[in-house]
Amino acid sequence: MNFIHKSSFVDKNVELGTNLYIWHFSHILSGTKIGNNCILGQNVMIGPKVKIGEGCKIQNNVSIYEGVELGNNVFCGPSCVFTNVINPRAFIKRKKEFKKTVVGDGASIGANSTIICGVKIGKYALIGAGAVVTKDVEDYALVVGNPARRAGWISESGAKLNKDLICPLTNQEYKLKKNRLIRIK
Numbered sequence: 001m002n003f004i005h006k007s008s009f010v011d012k013n014v015e016l017g018t019n020l021y022i023w024h025f026s027h028i029l030s031g032t033k034i035g036n037n038c039i040l041g042q043n044v045m046i047g048p049k050v051k052i053g054e055g056c057k058i059q060n061n062v063s064i065y066e067g068v069e070l071g072n073n074v075f076c077g078p079s080c081v082f083t084n085v086i087n088p089r090a091f092i093k094r095k096k097e098f099k100k101t102v103v104g105d106g107a108s109i110g111a112n113s114t115i116i117c118g119v120k121i122g123k124y125a126l127i128g129a130g131a132v133v134t135k136d137v138e139d140y141a142l143v144v145g146n147p148a149r150r151a152g153w154i155s156e157s158g159a160k161l162n163k164d165l166i167c168p169l170t171n172q173e174y175k176l177k178k179n180r181l182i183r184i185k
Contacts, residue, residue, distance in 0.1 A: 011047070017054065035072065053105070067098040067117060074103050077111035077129065084117045104139065106156060113148075126154045140174065140181040153181050 002016060008026040010016070017036035022028070026040050029047025034040075035054035045063040046052065053072035058064070062076050065084040070076070084098045101115060104123035109115065113131045121127065122139035132146040140161075142154040152160050153174065155167035165174040165181070173184040 014047075041078070059111070065098075066095075068101045068103070070103045071105035071107070071123065073106045075108040077109055077113065079112050080109045080127075081112075081114045082117070083115065086117060108158065124154065124156050126158065138180060140183075156183065 002018065002020040004010060004022045005024050007024050008022050010028045011030040013030045014028050015033040017034055017038065019037045020034060021039045023040060024042040026042070026044040028034070031049035032047035034052040035056070037054055038052060038056045040058045041060040043061045044058050047066065049066045050064050051069040053070050053074065055073040056070050058076045059078040061079040064082055067084040068082045082101060085094045086099065088094065099118035101117050101119055103109070103121045104125065106124040107121050109127045110129035110131060112129055113127045113133065115121070115133045119133055119136050121133065121137045122141060124139060125137045125141045125143070127133060127137065127148065128142070128144035131144050131148040133143065134147045137143050140153050141150050142152045142160060143149060144151045153165065155161055155170065155172055155174070157167055157169045159167050159169045161167060161174060165176070174181050175184055
């Protein structure tokens with residue numbers, strides 16, 4: 001069963017999962033697919049033709065434009081921004097120039113951060129509040145600043161890893177392999 005607030009609009013040709021919450025003044029455009037167990041806050045705009053995985057939480061005032069794909073369990077903080085054209089001009093139509101942006105499973109995007117189109121954000125990465133992401137972000141990376149730079153590594157539980165690459169919350173161990181962080185099973 002889904003809850004869609006009466007002030008929100010869901011266009012035709014939208015594929016909605018189950019157990020969704022779509023709050024006030026939101027708009028889901030045609031061709032969009034949203035997985036199960038997602039929560040969309042107030043004033044969220046998605047689409048057209050956007051893919052949202054299962055278990056995603058999209059906070060207030062977020063617009064997710066064509067070309068963006070969110071994996072499962074992605075968190076989008078309040079007022080984070082996705083772009084879809086590198087050099088927009090109001091007087092030039094550039095819909096054929098939309099760039100694909102992919103956000104990996106379990107990633108978190110901080111409040112008021114900006115994701116420039118055409119990047120890939122790795123699984124379980126954490127984008128700090130206010131960061132401006134201009135290039136790909138590795139799996140498990142913690143990035144901050146403008147432009148965003150890696151400031152460490154983050155665990156699947158969302159804790160910054162210590163020098164030994166051990167999660168202080170769960171004691172889960174990680175290791176670097178060819179400058180890529182992987183979780184040890």
